[in-house]
Amino acid sequence: MYEIDQILPEHVLLGRSEESIAETLDSVGGIWFLAGEPHFRFTPCKANPDLSFLHKWHARVGDTTALPxxxxxxxxxxxxxxxxxxxxxxxxxxGGFHVPKIADDxxxxxCAIRFAAPDNDARTLLTVNLESQSNYIFITQNDGKITAKDDKGCFELSTETNTHDAGFQxxxxxxxxxxxxxxxxxxAVHNTQARNLDFDGPARLFIGCRSHRKGLLKTLGHSFVSDVFFWPELNILDPRSAVGSEQLECINALDGPGL
Structure with missing residues (x-):
């Protein structure tokens, strides 16, 4: 048995390289936002040019960019x-970011997100918002629960989570x-049928918020986000889909606590 006498970084992959996962995602048109250099772009603050702020997040996979x-x-x-x-x-x-056009249909x-909320609730994590602004689907972490729902009340799914777990989820x-x-x-995968869902048309992806509006402060929490994924036209949680299962393996291969 071989032993590696060194500390490995958080994103060491179990049995697969980052490039291998990127190729698997790219083969189906998947999108991967991986935090850090060289994907983050900074610009000087107007009030204090000695400081800088994040103003672009380029996708690791996919020809797109998340903007403030x-x-x-x-x-x-x-x-x-x-x-x-x-x-x-x-x-x-x-402090949210958005992808102006994430999907046409x-x-x-x-979609998937890797986040940590060690001190307070993360609250809004991800939102898929129609360009028409007629409806949006969002995921929140609040009061020990993960909830996914839409603004029109067509569906709601919830699952328990470890409140203020120090690790990534x-x-x-x-x-x-x-x-x-x-x-x-x-x-376990939780499923539900939506009632009278109308979610046609181009959509935008919001990270850490629900829209461009200032919004209610209670929807904005404290969290750290390291990865965001999006797969247009693919259900990776369908156990009957070999293609979806292969994409799900990309998530499972990332070396994070609890996986």
Missing amino acids: VKPNREQGKATTYAGSDCLAFSQGLN NQRFS WLILSLDGETFSLRSQNG
């Missing part, structure tokens, strides 16, 4: 937590027709 939402005025913060480069969110401040998609949400699926960490 309108209320995010020099509040984009990069940091390191538990060995991982992260985008940091502060309670009551909108939303009848089927999956994975969340995955999929939509397939009118069936929503939610998985927290490597736990």
